[in-house]
Amino acid sequence: MNGDSKHIIRVENLHKAFGTNNVLEGVDIQIEEGKVTTIIGKSGIGKSVLLKNIIGIMKPDKGKIFFKGEDVTALPKSKLLELRKNMGYLFQDAALFDFMTVEENISFPIIEQLKIKSRSEIKKRVAKLLDLVELPGIEKRMPSELSGGMRKRVGLARAIAVEPQVVLFDEPTTGLDPILAENINELIMMVNKKLSMTCLVISHDIASTFRRTDKVAFLHDGTIGFFGNPDEAVASKHPVLKKFISNSFRPLED
Amino acid sequence: MVMIFFDKLGRKIVSKLESLGKFSLFLVEIVRWLFVPPFRFKEIFYYTEKIGVDSIAIVSLSTFTTGMIIGLQLVNILRLLGAEIYAGAGVAFSMSRELAPVITAIVLIAKNGSGMTAEIGSMKVTEQIDALETMTVNPLRYLVVPRLFASILVFPALTALANVVGILGGYVASVYIMQVNKVYYLKEMYFWVDPEDIWSGLIKAFVFGIIVTVICCFNGLNTKGGAKGVGDATTKAVVISTISILIADYFMTYLFISIFLRV
Numbered sequence: 001m002n003g004d005s006k007h008i009i010r011v012e013n014l015h016k017a018f019g020t021n022n023v024l025e026g027v028d029i030q031i032e033e034g035k036v037t038t039i040i041g042k043s044g045i046g047k048s049v050l051l052k053n054i055i056g057i058m059k060p061d062k063g064k065i066f067f068k069g070e071d072v073t074a075l076p077k078s079k080l081l082e083l084r085k086n087m088g089y090l091f092q093d094a095a096l097f098d099f100m101t102v103e104e105n106i107s108f109p110i111i112e113q114l115k116i117k118s119r120s121e122i123k124k125r126v127a128k129l130l131d132l133v134e135l136p137g138i139e140k141r142m143p144s145e146l147s148g149g150m151r152k153r154v155g156l157a158r159a160i161a162v163e164p165q166v167v168l169f170d171e172p173t174t175g176l177d178p179i180l181a182e183n184i185n186e187l188i189m190m191v192n193k194k195l196s197m198t199c200l201v202i203s204h205d206i207a208s209t210f211r212r213t214d215k216v217a218f219l220h221d222g223t224i225g226f227f228g229n230p231d232e233a234v235a236s237k238h239p240v241l242k243k244f245i246s247n248s249f250r251p252l253e254d
Numbered sequence: 255m256v257m258i259f260f261d262k263l264g265r266k267i268v269s270k271l272e273s274l275g276k277f278s279l280f281l282v283e284i285v286r287w288l289f290v291p292p293f294r295f296k297e298i299f300y301y302t303e304k305i306g307v308d309s310i311a312i313v314s315l316s317t318f319t320t321g322m323i324i325g326l327q328l329v330n331i332l333r334l335l336g337a338e339i340y341a342g343a344g345v346a347f348s349m350s351r352e353l354a355p356v357i358t359a360i361v362l363i364a365k366n367g368s369g370m371t372a373e374i375g376s377m378k379v380t381e382q383i384d385a386l387e388t389m390t391v392n393p394l395r396y397l398v399v400p401r402l403f404a405s406i407l408v409f410p411a412l413t414a415l416a417n418v419v420g421i422l423g424g425y426v427a428s429v430y431i432m433q434v435n436k437v438y439y440l441k442e443m444y445f446w447v448d449p450e451d452i453w454s455g456l457i458k459a460f461v462f463g464i465i466v467t468v469i470c471c472f473n474g475l476n477t478k479g480g481a482k483g484v485g486d487a488t489t490k491a492v493v494i495s496t497i498s499i500l501i502a503d504y505f506m507t508y509l510f511i512s513i514f515l516r517v
């Protein structure tokens with residue numbers, strides 16, 4: 001329908017304000033299918049808001065969002081729910097259901113979205129996902145008993161549990177120690193390469209994401225200030241982006 | 255100065271109207287989901303147990319005490335008229351028509367209504383509600399509807415229990431403490447109290463269950479801003495639902511009296 005099939009998600013002229021706080025003021029971005037795109041930008045600039053608009057838990061004030069050529073913002077609710085089965089979302093603070101065990105959390109989308117009923121099948125899938133995020137055997141724990149990093153990994157397992165075509169990661173590595181952060185980044189690459197899911201990642205962890213990501217989008221002042229390969233980003237003349245990147249690579253001075 | 259005042263007032267009115275509109279939409283959606291299968295029996299059962307079973311002791315204690323207090327007061331007053339044998343009927347009337355449903359509701363608001371708001375509110379501020387939506391689960395359907403079904407069962411059931419326990423409390427106070435003749439006490443009670451008295455109280459309880467659940471869940475879902483927001487929402491939900499059940503009680507009483515409760 002809408003031209004190139006290369007782009008699984010296309011955002012056009014997206015606007016979103018909260019009262020007088022204009023957060024997004026005309027965002028245009030295209031996400032290539034099967035690739036990893038990383039969104040960077042200052043804290044509070046609207047990265048999470050952008051992702052929430054894409055998955056449809058926030059409604060844009062203006063603009064269009066296409067998923068595989070279909071305008072998501074114009075869909076009736078029933079269709080929107082259908083479409084959401086193609087997307088997974090890792091929340092910034094994991095958003096695990098705190099009244100459920102880890103196992104119940106991960107099986108939730110398996111039961112609700114895939115409608116799988118067999119107890120043993122669900123158990124098997126949960127165990128496999130927990131293996132994947134390197135947390136085997138924590139099925140019976142409650143989220144309150146986990147560390148921040150563990151919660152994030154469980155959230156990641158839950159986000160990819162239904163094997164969606166696109167996974168949106170909101171700061172998957174923030175607040176983790178460097179080794180764990182590296183593991184998560186590798187995990188995302190694995191999800192992308194092995195499970196061939198399109199990944200859209202918000203990250204502050206520029207140094208390590210730039211080594212792997214296919215595309216970088218820089219959100220600034222309500223629009224996409226830069227979009228391109230990591231190399232191009234590093235070479236960019238955009239004054240704020242330049243500062244943003246150089247600060248991430250600069251060694252500590254005195 | 256005046257302009258600022260009106261500006262503020264205007265804003266306040268607009269925001270109140272806005273929440274009223276939101277609340278209406280919320281009600282419409284709830285009603286819609288009430289009749290759409292599949293019903294989440296597992297959740298309904300869970301909340302019924304949580305709201306109901308865990309409140310048996312405290313509801314019994316509150317209404318037993320209330321029954322005793324009413325018993326003492328009535329015997330004390332009626333004795334002046336030499337009519338103390340009617341105290342049992344008085345206790346049964348006031349328990350079944352008013353006190354059992356109202357006190358049960360107030361206990362349940364304090365114990366469970368506040369919990370509903372706090373649980374749902376903290377889910378809201380930690381993005382768990384959003385997470386439900388990303389997994390294509392409607393939060394109203396998953397969090398509110400089962401609680402509503404549970405409340406519809408539990409409020410009348412505990413009110414029925416409260417009737418028994420409260421009337422028993424009145425009996426203990428009147429007969430054992432105030433030494434009223436137990437045969438006449440019971441005889442007058444049986445003579446005067448009709449099934450309608452019990453029914454009217456149970457209908458009230460049913461309505462209270464709906465009011466409390468809807469208000470508490472609505473406030474939970476509209477919680478804003480962290481742990482403080484959860485606290486504020488909870489306080490608000492408790493206050494509003496307490497006042498609402500009293501107002502609703504007045505209107506229901508008026509209605510029942512004009513239809514079938516004239517004695």
Ligand SMILES: Nc1ncnc2c1ncn2[C@@H]1O[C@H](COP(=O)(O)OP(=O)(O)OP(=O)(O)O)[C@@H](O)[C@H]1O
Nearest residue numbers: 018021023041042043044045046047048049050092
């Ligand atoms: N539900 C909401 N209601 C009102 N304002 C909101 C809401 N969500 C986000 N905002 C506002 O939108 C702006 C962008 O928020 P957002 O969470 O997207 O930032 P961010 O780029 O993800 O920041 P961070 O890197 O710190 O996570 C902020 O000013 C925030 O206050």
Ligand SMILES: [Mg+2]
Nearest residue numbers: 047048092170
């Ligand atoms: Mg964010």
